[in-house]
Amino acid sequence: MDLANITQSWTYPTNIHFGCGLSSNLAHYCEEAEFHRPMIITDQKLIENSIITPCIDSLCNSKISFNIFTDFEENPTDKSVMEGLTVFQKNKNDGLVAIGGGSAIDLAKSVAFMDGQSQPIFNFEDRFDWWKKANKEKIRRVIAIPTTAGTGSEVGRAAVIKDTQDLKKKIIFHPQMMPFIAILDAKLTIGLPAHLTAATGVDALVHNLEALCSTGYHPIADGVAIEGLRLIKNNIEKAFQNGNDLNARCAMLVGSTMGAIAFQKGLGGVHALSHPIGSLFNSHHGLTNAVLLPYVIEYNLPEIHEPLSLVSKYLNLNSEKPKAIISWLLKLRDSLQIPHKLSSLGVNITHIPALTKMALNDQAAATNPRILNETAITSIYKSSINGILEL
Ligand SMILES: [Fe+2]
DSSP, X not given: OOGGGOOOOOOOOOEEEEOTXXXXXXXXXXXXXXXXXXXXXXXXXXXXXXXXXXXXXXXXXXXOOOEEEOXXXXXXXXXXXXXXXXXXXXXXXXXXXXXXXXXXXXXXHXXXXXXXXXXXXXXXXXXXXXXXXXXXXXXXXXXXXXXXXXXXXXXXXXXXXXOTTTOOEEEEEOGGGSOSEEEEOGGGGXXXXXXXXXXXXHHHHHHHHHHHHSSSOOHHHHHHHHHHHHHHHHHHHHHHHOTTOHHHHHHHHHHHHHHHHHTTSXXXXXXXXXXXXHHHHOOOHHHHHHHXXXXXXXXXXXXXXXXXXXXXXXXXXXXXXXXXXXXXXXXXXXXXXXXXXXXXXXXXXXXXXXXXXXXXXXXXXXXXXXXXXXXXXXXXXXXXXHTOOOO
């Protein structure tokens, strides 16, 4: 790579507060964000299971008034954003607190963004410099508190929103969609069921790995990604086997945040092929990624010898050969009880043409280390449905 001829802009994330129990100081963070009347976006289940009780108690013991919005789908849509925005404006809220997984955080970021816009949300899809059309003065602040270690949306400048017209998941981007404060309190992830710990954890793993292997020059992201991978490798099975292992939960939460910091560099084929399946089958994002992962790595192998050798060394895998990563991932998937074939998610070969068309247009395809054309995508889908790896 000819560094003398490269120009890049690197944006680094936001105020990140790490520590068990920190979310019980939510009122303090709301004051820091200058919120007097925030709207909390969270999942109904987190209220019912008392997971977010410390956050709510903190606000109840302060002068901050708040309302809670829980009425949204697992994959939030443009309709969810408009409904959330209506409630936000009706209550004269002045900021958002997102407590939950990627869906709650992405929705909060989108409501915060749309409060100041007069154009429809998909006019701000992450294409070219469409984000520059936004009225940046009126974007509201968000405090993000993740309850899963997966998406890393708490340190991301984008949100994934499903278009109810064409059923595609679209990325809405603006630099100011980055939450003002992220609170990493692993106590809130303790109640996450084992199957979701596995699926969201592999999503975080994929973020780190795809970022490391993606095209472009971003050594800062590469460094973050490789340490993120180490944290996840050393802790994902511990968190899966014993959900109460707070040390493992802490490390997973940091590994997940690091994945999202790293993927400012770009993602790749796993996400490009996974998004269409999530759109058409409403499948879990992390689980879909986890199934696709080895097939995409196998396709990319000719272009990623260098980063994979680095990973093999740093993670102390048995061999430094690039294929050692695939062997490790297959064993890991097995121990996390993740299926091997896409057919387990209801996908069959008749779905390939529609999925391929959508994957070709996915933003993540552009930064995959090996060119993803129609033939390549079709072939990866076929292998993933049938469970065929040429190891
Ligand atoms: Fe992801």
